[in-house]
Amino acid sequence: MEAIVEQVRDGSSLRVYLLPEFQFVQVFVARIQVPSEETNGENNNSESRGPLTSAQRISASSGFNEVSPDPYGREAKHFTEIHVLNRDVRIVLEDVDKFSNLIHFVY
Numbered sequence: 436m437e438a439i440v441e442q443v444r445d446g447s448s449l450r451v452y453l454l455p456e457f458q459f460v461q462v463f464v465a466r467i468q469v470p471s472e473e474t475n476g477e478n479n480n481s482e483s484r485g486p487l488t489s490a491q492r493i494s495a496s497s498g499f500n501e502v503s504p505d506p507y508g509r510e511a512k513h514f515t516e517i518h519v520l521n522r523d524v525r526i527v528l529e530d531v532d533k534f535s536n537l538i539h540f541v542y
Contacts, residue, residue: 436526440519445472446511449519449541451526465529465538470505472512
């Protein structure tokens with residue numbers, strides 16, 4: 436299927452715009468595993484989630500919920516972005532995982 440990469444979620448998952456169906460789908464890239472760039476269980480993005488409640492501030496300050504990002508997670512995302520973001524690609528279905536995610540080759 437022909438598509439355009441609209442967003443790079445992390446180094447191994449993309450949001451693509453299928454052509455000519457004009458439909459957005461999530462694509463997991465086959466045969467690669469990259470480190471996560473998440474910190475504290477949430478993706479580092481610029482979305483505003485509003486002010487924290489007292490309970491959320493206490494929980495965040497306790498230190499028990501802290502999860503450090505995987506080494507090279509941001510670098511993996513950046514590498515994928517510079518190679519495929521906003522580019523025409525061809526995706527070929529490879530497999531379906533146990534969570535019903537579709538795994539594709541991306542050319």
